[in-house]
Amino acid sequence: PSSQEDGSRMEKLRQLMDHYEPNDPESIQRSFARHLEYSLAITRFNFTMQDAYRAAGLVLRDRLLESLNDTNAYYREQDVKRGYYLSAEYLIGRHMQNAIANLDLEQSFKDAFEDLGMKLEDLFAEEADPALGNGGLGRLAACFLDSMATLSLPCWGYGIRYSYGMFKQGIKDGRQVEEPDFWIGDGCPFEIPRPDVTYPVRFYGKVEEAYENGKNISRWVGGEIVQAMAYDNPIPGFDTYNTNNLRLWRALPSQEFDLDAFSSAHFQDAITQRRKAEDLSAVLYPNDATYEGKELRLRQQYFFVSASLQDLLREFIKRPNYKWEDLPEKVAVQMNDTHPTIAVAEMMRLLVDVQQLQWDRAWELTRKCLNYTNHTVMPEALEKWPVEMMERMLPRHLQIIYQINGIWIQKLLQRYGDGPLIAALSIVEEGDVKKIRMGHLAIIGANKINGVAAIHTEIIKKETFPEYYKWCCDNGEQNKIVNMTNGVTPRRWIHCANPALSEIFTKYLGSQEWLTDMNKLKDMLAYKEDSKLHEEWMAMKRGCKEKLADWLKSKMNLEIDQDALIDIQIKRIHEYKRQLMNILFVIHRYMELKKKSPSERAAFQKRVVLIGGKAASAYVNAKIIIKLINNVAKVINEDPDTKQYLKCAFVPNYCVSAAQVMIPASDISEHISTAGTEASGTSNMKFVMNGGLIVGTMDGANIEIREECGHDTMFIFGCQEHEVAGISARAQEGHYPIDGRLQAVFDEIRSGKFAGQAEPEAQGEFESIINRLCNIRAAGTWDGDKQLVQQTKSRIPVDIFAHHSRTLCACVDLPAWLR
Numbered sequence: 124p125s126s127q128e129d130g131s132r133m134e135k136l137r138q139l140m141d142h143y144e145p146n147d148p149e150s151i152q153r154s155f156a157r158h159l160e161y162s163l164a165i166t167r168f169n170f171t172m173q174d175a176y177r178a179a180g181l182v183l184r185d186r187l188l189e190s191l192n193d194t195n196a197y198y199r200e201q202d203v204k205r206g207y208y209l210s211a212e213y214l215i216g217r218h219m220q221n222a223i224a225n226l227d228l229e230q231s232f233k234d235a236f237e238d239l240g241m242k243l244e245d246l247f248a249e250e251a252d253p254a255l256g257n258g259g260l261g262r263l264a265a266c267f268l269d270s271m272a273t274l275s276l277p278c279w280g281y282g283i284r285y286s287y288g289m290f291k292q293g294i295k296d297g298r299q300v301e302e303p304d305f306w307i308g309d310g311c312p313f314e315i316p317r318p319d320v321t322y323p324v325r326f327y328g329k330v331e332e333a334y335e336n337g338k339n340i341s342r343w344v345g346g347e348i349v350q351a352m353a354y355d356n357p358i359p360g361f362d363t364y365n366t367n368n369l370r371l372w373r374a375l376p377s378q379e380f381d382l383d384a385f386s387s388a389h390f391q392d393a394i395t396q397r398r399k400a401e402d403l404s405a406v407l408y409p410n411d412a413t414y415e416g417k418e419l420r421l422r423q424q425y426f427f428v429s430a431s432l433q434d435l436l437r438e439f440i441k442r443p444n445y446k447w448e449d450l451p452e453k454v455a456v457q458m459n460d461t462h463p464t465i466a467v468a469e470m471m472r473l474l475v476d477v478q479q480l481q482w483d484r485a486w487e488l489t490r491k492c493l494n495y496t497n498h499t500v501m502p503e504a505l506e507k508w509p510v511e512m513m514e515r516m517l518p519r520h521l522q523i524i525y526q527i528n529g530i531w532i533q534k535l536l537q538r539y540g541d542g543p544l545i546a547a548l549s550i551v552e553e554g555d556v557k558k559i560r561m562g563h564l565a566i567i568g569a570n571k572i573n574g575v576a577a578i579h580t581e582i583i584k585k586e587t588f589p590e591y592y593k594w595c596c597d598n599g600e601q602n603k604i605v606n607m608t609n610g611v612t613p614r615r616w617i618h619c620a621n622p623a624l625s626e627i628f629t630k631y632l633g634s635q636e637w638l639t640d641m642n643k644l645k646d647m648l649a650y651k652e653d654s655k656l657h658e659e660w661m662a663m664k665r666g667c668k669e670k671l672a673d674w675l676k677s678k679m680n681l682e683i684d685q686d687a688l689i690d691i692q693i694k695r696i697h698e699y700k701r702q703l704m705n706i707l708f709v710i711h712r713y714m715e716l717k718k719k720s721p722s723e724r725a726a727f728q729k730r731v732v733l734i735g736g737k738a739a740s741a742y743v744n745a746k747i748i749i750k751l752i753n754n755v756a757k758v759i760n761e762d763p764d765t766k767q768y769l770k771c772a773f774v775p776n777y778c779v780s781a782a783q784v785m786i787p788a789s790d791i792s793e794h795i796s797t798a799g800t801e802a803s804g805t806s807n808m809k810f811v812m813n814g815g816l817i818v819g820t821m822d823g824a825n826i827e828i829r830e831e832c833g834h835d836t837m838f839i840f841g842c843q844e845h846e847v848a849g850i851s852a853r854a855q856e857g858h859y860p861i862d863g864r865l866q867a868v869f870d871e872i873r874s875g876k877f878a879g880q881a882e883p884e885a886q887g888e889f890e891s892i893i894n895r896l897c898n899i900r901a902a903g904t905w906d907g908d909k910q911l912v913q914q915t916k917s918r919i920p921v922d923i924f925a926h927h928s929r930t931l932c933a934c935v936d937l938p939a940w941l942r
């Protein structure tokens with residue numbers, strides 16, 4: 124159309140759209156009926172709760188689109204600096220309740236749906252829990268999205284729209300079974316497919332050198348091209364009109380079926396090609412601590428990184444009078460762990476090969492824009508990709524990495540001369556299989572590197588990247604490695620998960636400001652001795668326990684005594700997180716109870732121990748621990764002498780929505796990793812925010828939470844990080860005596876009490892696990908040493924991300940009986 128036609132059409136549309144969707148209950152009902160009837164083609168006289176959820180989701184989506192579009196227009200108009208969070212994982216959890224709260228629609232929605240005879244909680248329960256992440260690292264990314272939107276920071280997330288998220292965990296005969304999680308089902312009402320936002324992403328092929336316009340240039344050609352298509356997920360902030368975006372990429376074949384191939388003998392090839400493209404975004408790798416050196420994993424990483432960088436550079440170029448020198452003032456990219464760190468080479472490729480910038484200039488811009496968060500203390504848990512694989516899949520990137528490394532090594536040689544330091548700092552690891560160290564690429568290509576808790580950041584400097592830290596110190600760049608302790612969003616973890624507690628805080632503090640400034644909770648200390656608050660507090664806890672009891676009954680037919688102390692450990696199952704130690708303690712407690720007379724037993728604090736978490740599918744030891752927990756639970760829960768006083772259960776399929784029910788109900792929670800192994804932990808923060816007490820080791824963020832909340836709100840035990848190596852060395856030499864109580868627990872397990880002749884295989888497994896603890900290598904039965912069992916860690920951003928909401932909070936003192 125001519126620009127005149129364009130103008131009048133725009134004007135007409137503007138008049139038609141001169142109002143936003145109204146938010147009163149009646150308008151919400153009208154919009155709900157319209158979506159049921161017209162968007163979903165379901166009659167409003169006969170619909171299911173699932174239909175109602177979907178229609179209500181669309182009602183919200185309309186409103187989210189308004190604020191998303193306005194926010195984007197505002198960012199563009201203000202020409203603001205943009206932040207981009209690159210993460211292969213987002214454990215976002217359910218959208219609906221959070222979106223209603225953040226859009227300030229709680230009352231209208233409640234009125235609208237109650238009037239139609241529906242409870243909001245029932246609608247919320249219909250939503251699939253999108254689990255596009257493994258654990259802490261993915262959930263952290265989701266919490267940051269919420270915080271960034273709430274702080275009105277112009278920051279988007281980029282990731283992968285996996286068709287299958289984290290597997291669903293079932294328990295059969297006490298063992299974990301994995302079921303695929305096709306979370307998209309009939310479609311997610313909150314996402315916005317953008318068929319118009321697609322980018323080509325190339326794999327394989329070769330590099331051609333050419334001489335053009337007086338310059339040597341490299342051209343990456345051939346291979347195969349996959350299309351990345353955007354799916355947008357609006358992320359509304361709380362108490363702000365600001366709405367950000369989580370843009371997830373789906374892989375599609377670059378061409379539709381070639382009809383000739385389709386009808387000829389190549390039919391199978393055409394299908395295979397198509398499927399190969401779609402495989403890219405099909406499933407999330409379900410490992411939480413180790414990386415799998417699988418080709419598909421590197422393909423996934425490059426796929427989403429390339430699409431994201433192309434997208435954000437396109438946005439930069441759209442700025443009026445953009446200048447490349449301004450890139451670091453306008454763009455900050457945060458790399459969440461090593462998964463997106465191919466971004467260093469891709470940014471260089473896009474700037475040098477596509478935008479034709481000089482190498483040095485491109486390198487300066489790249490280094491100023493990118494930042495890297497480390498989530499692991501173990502050097503061997505950092506990703507390394509075989510050179511051979513990279514050469515085949517990303518030949519141009521390998522060239523770029525070699526060039527970056529060549530310049531870097533020259534610098535090091537000038538500073539230190541040749542020696543072992545050079546090999547330690549090189550991006551390329553020599554050996555039988557030559558590898559590219561992605562952690563090294565990240566630290567060399569990043570502006571700032573951060574750890575995720577104070578202790579973790581110190582470990583990064585001293586143990587994970589000591590040579591690099593030396594280089595920083597020798598070159599006056601001590602501040603290159605910084606600490607940024609993790610945080611979590613109180614909107615989801617208090618306001619949505621525990622509305623009764625949210626009401627208490629708001630009532631006593633006089634406003635909802637604490638929801639965006641957790642420091643305000645310190646004012647609750649004024650009511651520390653207030654018996655009215657204590658009463659309300661205990662009523663709140665009782666309510667949460669009732670909800671948990673109903674949930675456990677419906678999910679796993681477990682009945683719990685709501686007067687018991689609720690003791691919870693929920694996180695990925697891992698040896699370093701020590702669920703095994705927890706269950707050994709449960710056995711000990713059980714044995715103590717058994718020894719007592721009935722009247723003595725009555726003096727015991729009643730306790731319900733709940734343990735939940737998924738084990739990576741190939742992680743044999745973790746799976747044995749799940750089996751042990753289930754077998755122990757069975758014995759204890761069926762024992763008429765003790766079941767009144769001690770109950771234990773493994774809660775299947777731990778996920779974000781399960782955490783939202785369990786955390787508020789806890790009296791105590793277990794964060795008991797070996798000191799120095801848990802980078803931060805984030806559920807520790809969520810439990811504390813809900814008034815729970817922590818049983819923990821001096822590890823990760825426990826240490827800072829303890830400082831913030833007061834030493835008397837945490838039960839600390841175990842050795843400190845600097846003592847671990849000595850103990851371990853002494854234990855290897857057999858100089859570490861086993862406590863008699865622990866020995867008794869081992870004997871009980873060995874006696875066959877929890878498996879025995881009925882399950883000889885399980886008995887063997889249980890014994891093998893104990894043997895390992897005692898440093899006994901039983902011939903033939905033990906394969907644990909061969910497994911890749913590594914510890915990982917996590918963190919948050921720097922630069923413009925530095926303002927994330929602080930969530931370590933003061934907690935109100937609890938009644939003495941809990942201590």
Ligand code: F58
Pocket residue numbers: 257258259260261263410411412413414498575609801802803804805823915916917918919
């Ligand atoms: C976790 N890491 C840390 N990694 O273990 C935890 O201490 C920390 O609080 C959290 O990050 C957030 O900083 C973690 O979840 C993974 O799941 C990776 C998934 C992909 C393979 C490697 C581990």
